[in-house]
Amino acid sequence: MTTTSELVFVPFPAVGHLVSMLEMAKLLVDRDDRLSITVLVMKSPFDSEIDSRVELFAASVAARIRFILLPQQNVSLEASPMAFLNHFMESHKASVREAITNLSACGSSRLKGLVVDMFCTPVINGAVEFGIPSYVFIPSGVAFLGLMLYLQFLQDEQHVDLTRLTGPDAELDFPCFANSLPAAKFLPSEVLMKEDCQIFLGHARRFKEAKGILVNTFAELEPRAMEALAGLGAPAVYPLGPILNIKVESKKGFEILDWLDQQLDASVVFLCFGSHGSFDEDQVKEIACALERSECHFLWSLRQPPAKGKLESPSDYADPAEVLPEGFIHRTTGVGRVIGWAPQVAILAHRAIGGFVSHCGWNSTLESIWFGVPIAAWPQYAEQQFNAFQLVVELGLAAEIKIDYRRDLIKGGNSIVTADKIERGIRSLMEGKEAGERRKKVKEMSKKSRKALMEGGTSYLSLGRFIEDVCSQ
Structure with a gap:
């Protein structure tokens, strides 16, 4: 069958993020031959494993997954980690836009969506410009997604100063868990820093602009967190996991x-x-x-x-x-x-x-x-x-x-x-x-976890719903 629907993936160049997103790409094209995927690869300034990981993966997958290497950008490493992530992604917006432009002009398949890592939300603008839907990939669990949306709700709707939620008596009544938790232990360190708070919560705001959110989890692992999302304004959520590279390496050399x-x-x-x-x-x-x-x-x-x-x-x-x-x-x-x-x-x-x-x-x-x-x-x-x-x-x-x-x-x-x-x-x-x-x-x-991925399992069915959403546009 001729491929008619193409997705563009923008993974964040850190091994823990990249591997699960590439495995998701493989899961999609193996499941439905209407799909092809183009992965836009950013060069990491601090993780030398990225290039070799991409090369190994590219050599082992079908032709319906292809890779475009984006030009390397020079970003200062002097900033805080969250500020660095933001500057790094902002510096790649133009090259991502150019890549989407070239794909649109090619015309060999219909561009149906942009799938971005949770830290790559600044490039969602490219999807808006080309009139295609965007989807966010969360390589962590639903509870982390809920946390980000909840913190954004506290600040934007309840006008809570998150940077003041510190100290031994400060608590968060986070709906994904049974009990309130000490805020100083629970809040991300980035949120406790005023200069990074808006950057962190800015990602959560962009999540709500997406047509859907893909999460590397399975429903049986996080049932309470899945239920809590209903009250946090999330778009459609697709638990697709566990998305893992579980191919056990040969014993040779180990x-x-x-x-x-x-x-x-x-x-x-x-x-x-x-x-x-x-x-x-x-x-x-x-x-x-x-x-x-x-x-x-x-x-x-x-x-x-x-x-x-x-x-x-x-x-x-x-x-x-x-x-x-x-x-x-x-x-x-x-x-x-x-x-x-x-x-x-x-x-x-x-x-x-x-x-x-x-x-x-x-x-x-x-x-x-x-x-x-x-x-x-x-x-x-x-x-x-x-x-x-x-x-x-x-x-x-x-x-x-x-x-x-x-x-x-x-x-x-x-x-x-x-x-x-x-x-x-x-x-x-x-x-x-x-x-x-x-x-x-x-x-x-x-x-x-294994049953979730089998035919009829919760993640198998969720993946099918996502594919139909993409191909029906």
Whole structure:
């Protein structure tokens, strides 16, 4: 059948955002041969993995997904993270418009919509100019979407000064969760900064201009958050997840998987903290002390933080022993392994993994659910992670290590979580009756996540509704 409907995707160039959006593109063209997708790729000034990820993906997909590399823009890295994101997107508006113009002039297919990442809302203007609908993609869950809309409602409709919602007694009665929460712990750090508040809420305002919102979640995971959206003025919401790249890499070249083959089922705790996950030396020593005292078998992905003041991805240590307690590697030989970068999907899929100490990034949370691995939650540097933490704890899928830890990606860590607290979290995750009950609940949610994507499942049906909305225009 001839392709007649084309969507233009604008992902934000960060691995956690890019991967899920590309996987969604694959999901769409595999589902309906009326669709083709053009992905406009922006070059990240601080994430070198983006180019290689796009190249690998482009080599593995059908011709109905194509890529256009946008010209690199020079944006100052001196601004705050939220201001940088805004300047970065504003600098790409002209090149996005030019790309849409060229696609419209080509005439090989009908342009039916613009799908933008949640941080790419400034380019929605291009959709308005060309008279096509826009859709927003949320790579996090519905609770995070609800939070953004709720904060925007508080400021614009209730005239609440969000920058004053701080202090031990300040609370938010957020409808996605059962209880009011301390605002200083719950609010995104960007909102607590006056200079970034309007930028953050500006994205939420643009969400309401879209024809629909696509979310990387499934209805069974966030039923209360889905219900809460009805009162927040959201357009049509399509939960399409879990959208994951769950292809387990070949074992070739991953010696660590051979080591896992030698371990007992569900006996190893895996520590990994995302694409930006790293700690200062003092915190590394506390984690090491906790692992040694817990006597649990462990696999630890330990990354070196970038230089202070640099917004860059962590790197592997040339010698991890330089930041670990003296003799730690020797004393834990046979019990644990310290590695650099980790093939996270392949590790979580392994039968030996019994628990996952995680920063609660949304992709990591969905992967742990998919593979039925309970979490010890340690959210670190983003509001999406706190939402994921709150969700998995409420559902009984996670133990808690630290609720209000924040690591500044530019300045480094501001607090230390003690070995005692980390050890308690690991033991709660791996030992005792409570751990067994938690593992059972995660296995049940794992089945629901897979069923949601099957024919007749909630996400399968939601994807069908979105496709029909696009093709019927």
